[in-house]
Amino acid sequence: MKLLRHILLSVVLMPALAIASPIVNADFFPGQWDAQFYPLAPEGFPRFAAGVCLQADGTWYMTTTFASGGRWYLTGVNLLIHGGSNHGSNGAGQLLQVTPKLLTGHWQAWTDDRQTDGYLTTKWRFVSKHCDPPAPEDPDTH
16 A cells, blocks of 8 residues: 555656656757857946867866856756956856757956946857867057
């Protein structure tokens, strides 16, 4: 009788658990990503796009902005990421893995001088397992 009660309880709870935690393919692809950023308010950072290389060692760099990079960490279906650039801008975000090749979430960006501070949403699409090289140094910054 106890066994039957446990089986029935399992049958009843399994659909509820499936609804509470969506099934997402846990495979994650380090490599080249196309990142789009959309401001939540008109002030702060503008809308922008970036090429990002997520390396298997937990580091990342931008393929579109010189000397920009940082660290990332995957926990379940959440990608936690932060870093900065040579232009004195910094960013951090938490992205949800919607599919193995699509991440969406929130991003905060700010400058070292606190002149610009912005909250954005972001959408990242996987491009390739092979990364583009880091962006070259801009000669106009010297």
